[in-house]
Amino acid sequence: MGDRLRKHIEEVVPLSDDEYAFVLSHFSKEAYGKNDFIIQQGESVNHCYFVISGLLKLDYNGLDGKDHIISFAMENWWESDFAAFFTQTKAQMSLQCIEETHVLSISLNNYNKLAADFPKMEYFFLKKSNAGHIASQRRILSFLTSSAKERYEQLLEQYPILFQRVPKMLLASYLGVSRETLSRLSH
Amino acid sequence: MGDRLRKHIEEVVPLSDDEYAFVLSHFSKEAYGKNDFIIQQGESVNHCYFVISGLLKLDYNGLDGKDHIISFAMENWWESDFAAFFTQTKAQMSLQCIEETHVLSISLNNYNKLAADFPKMEYFFLKKSNAGHIASQRRILSFLTSSAKERYEQLLEQYPILFQRVPKMLLASYLGVSRETLSRLSH
DNA sequence: TCATAATTGTGATGTTTGTCACACAATAGT
DNA sequence: ACTATTGTGTGACAAACATCACAATTATGA
Numbered sequence: 001m002g003d004r005l006r007k008h009i010e011e012v013v014p015l016s017d018d019e020y021a022f023v024l025s026h027f028s029k030e031a032y033g034k035n036d037f038i039i040q041q042g043e044s045v046n047h048c049y050f051v052i053s054g055l056l057k058l059d060y061n062g063l064d065g066k067d068h069i070i071s072f073a074m075e076n077w078w079e080s081d082f083a084a085f086f087t088q089t090k091a092q093m094s095l096q097c098i099e100e101t102h103v104l105s106i107s108l109n110n111y112n113k114l115a116a117d118f119p120k121m122e123y124f125f126l127k128k129s130n131a132g133h134i135a136s137q138r139r140i141l142s143f144l145t146s147s148a149k150e151r152y153e154q155l156l157e158q159y160p161i162l163f164q165r166v167p168k169m170l171l172a173s174y175l176g177v178s179r180e181t182l183s184r185l186s187h
Numbered sequence: 188m189g190d191r192l193r194k195h196i197e198e199v200v201p202l203s204d205d206e207y208a209f210v211l212s213h214f215s216k217e218a219y220g221k222n223d224f225i226i227q228q229g230e231s232v233n234h235c236y237f238v239i240s241g242l243l244k245l246d247y248n249g250l251d252g253k254d255h256i257i258s259f260a261m262e263n264w265w266e267s268d269f270a271a272f273f274t275q276t277k278a279q280m281s282l283q284c285i286e287e288t289h290v291l292s293i294s295l296n297n298y299n300k301l302a303a304d305f306p307k308m309e310y311f312f313l314k315k316s317n318a319g320h321i322a323s324q325r326r327i328l329s330f331l332t333s334s335a336k337e338r339y340e341q342l343l344e345q346y347p348i349l350f351q352r353v354p355k356m357l358l359a360s361y362l363g364v365s366r367e368t369l370s371r372l373s374h
Numbered sequence: 375t376c377a378t379a380a381t382t383g384t385g386a387t388g389t390t391t392g393t394c395a396c397a398c399a400a401t402a403g404t
Numbered sequence: 405a406c407t408a409t410t411g412t413g414t415g416a417c418a419a420a421c422a423t424c425a426c427a428a429t430t431a432t433g434a
Contacts (some may be wrong), residue, residue, distance in 0.1 A: 060328055068331040070324055083321045122309050126302065129316035134270045136323030137257055141247055143330040144255040144363045148391070154367065167411060176331045178392055183413055337423070354381060365422055370383055 004052050005104055008076050011125050013120045023121060026110040032097045038093035045084035047105040051077050054101025055165055059173070060093045069174040072098075072162060078128060098166060148177040152185045191239050195263050199314050200307045213297040219284045226282035232271035234292040236266050241288025242352055246360070247280045247289060256361040259349060261286075265315060285353060304334055335364040339372045 003029070006020045015023065016131060027050070032038060039045055049056075056073040058081070070093060073079035081091045085108060106114070115122040142151050151177060156163060162171065172182035192214070193207045202210065202285035214237070219225060226232055228248060236243075243260040245268070257280060268278045272295060293301070303310040329338050339362055340372065343350060359369035 006219070020269075060332065062332045066332075068328065070327055070331070082317060082324070086317055088319070099261070115310070116306075119306065119309070122313065123302070126309060126313045126316060129313060129320055130269060130273055132325055133316055133320040134273070136320055136327060137269070140257055140323060140326050140330070141255065144257070144360075145249045145253075147245065169411065173331075180393080180413080180414080181391055184391095356381065366382080367384080367423080368421055371421095 004076065005050055008050070009121075009124055012124045015120070019118075019120070022118065023114065024104075026114045027104040027106050030105050031104050032101045032103070034097055034100050036097045036101075038097065038101075038103070039081055039084075039091050039093065041091050041094045044088070044089055045081050045091045047107055048078060048080040048082070048111060049073075049095070049103040049105050051075055051079065052102040052104060054103075055098040056095055056101060057170060057174075058093055058095050067170075067173050068176075069170060072159075072166065072174065073182060074161075078132070082149055088155055098170070105181055143176065147186045148175060152174050152177075152182065191263065192237055195237070196308075196311055199311045204306070206305070206307070209305065211291075213301045214291040214293050217290050217292050219288045219290070221284055221287050223284045223288075224281055225284065225288075226268055226271075226278050226280065227291070228278050228281045230273070230278055232268050232278045234294055235265060235267040235269070235272055235298060236282070236290040236292050237258075238262055238266065239289040239291060241290075242285040243282055243288060244285055244357065244361075245280055245282050254357075254360050255363075256357060259346075259353065259361065261348075265319070285357070298303065317337065330363065335362060335368060336372050338362050339364075 003020075004187070005024065006015060009015060009020075016130065029052075030049075032054070038049060038056065051073050053075055056077075056079055057069050058071045058079055059067050059069045061067060071079070071093075079095060081093045081095065083089070083091075084091045088108065106137065109149065111125075115125055142154060146154065152171075155175065168182055168186075169179040172179040175182065189205075192211065193202060196202060196207075196210065216239075217236075219241075225236060225243065231242065238260050240262055243264075243266055244256050245266055246254050246256045249255060258266070260282075266282060267283065268280045268315045270276070271278045271280075275295065298312075302312055329341060333341065342358065342362060355369055355373075356366040359366040362369065364372075
């Protein structure tokens with residue numbers, strides 16, 4: 001479990017023991033309980049997080065008070081309010097634990113230092129960012145092309161595990177439908 | 188006009204004349220006519236494009252034969268089917284000119300070489316990729332939080348120029364509503 | 375310039391989805 | 405074990421949006 005980050009990075013670039021130790025020295029380990037907020041809307045965002053275990057939701061609370069889930073973050077995912085993190089502005093989203101969660105966090109300073117001092121990691125971050133961009137485009141496409149029922153079925157196919165770990169009202173919020181509609185879609 | 192790319196890069200990192208010449212040597216200039224395809228669904232995607240002038244649409248043709256526009260690309264935008272480009276798979280989207288368009292294209296080889304040989308550009312590409320990811324998240328959020336009418340008004344506010352350059356049926360396709368609904372929303 | 379194609383507006387109608395209301399089930403904390 | 409809280413299912417109704425049909429307008433090209 002201690003080297004989950006290493007395995008994750010080595011899917012993109014190989015690392016020696018020393019290199020991994022150097023990388024790891026830029027992170028700090030944090031633990032959160034269920035329902036804890038890692039990022040709160042309106043506060044400043046100083047870190048980006050790698051999920052070791054547990055489950056997070058990145059969400060936006062609209063003026064109507066409704067919860068809109070931009071993404072879930074499971075084991076091996078990177079998450080933050082990236083807009084706020086990279087531009088050092090206040091969070092427009094919150095990052096909250098759905099389960100007890102362990103993360104490795106990296107500050108923007110350390111992120112920049114790591115990228116600047118260690119080309120392998122700049123390459124890794126670039127790959128990850130591109131992958132994130134592509135994943136977001138896929139999600140946009142599903143809104144453009146698919147009905148609520150189709151989006152539900154796509155999610156069920158792609159991340160069946162979510163249906164066991166996440167209350168359905170949150171899945172509804174992720175899919176962009178009301179919980180009542182989601183309930184009716186499932187049969 | 189010839190140094191539009193340079194100005195664009197220098198918004199992120201400064202470049203000497205020599206450095207810019209080096210960067211530029213990795214690109215080739217291409218011109219396309221209205222309605223030309225730069226990328227066709229099903230073909231391989233060997234390049235990523237920087238728009239010097241003109242206007243493109245990145246779209247997906249569903250099984251129903253409908254056009255779903257993932258994004259428009261105007262002056263100073265980078266566009267490609269990034270999933271296909273980075274993983275060297277077949278295009279799932281098409282990239283087509285709405286207007287006569289001039290681009291600078293870079294192959295994946297040159298992209299990787301440029302990033303590897305010239306840290307400033309790897310940094311630049313990382314910044315751009317992060318910005319793209321953030322922009323996509325904003326778009327997801329607008330689908331989650333906003334009605335068709337609200338999305339229409341957001342688009343009108345953010346890119347009024349599109350309403351002069353793009354047929355409304357394409358805007359409808361971008362917003363995810365029928366052209367009839369869009370027509371009714373506009374008054 | 376004229377004919378053709380592409381785009382736009384609008385009514386009538388049906389489908390999908392949201393909202394409100396309430397009962398019931400599951401979960402968490404003491 | 406027992407409340408309080410949180411989550412789920414379902415009916416009735418309203419709102420948003422899609423679809424079809426057709427007329428009107430605006431580009432486009434030989």
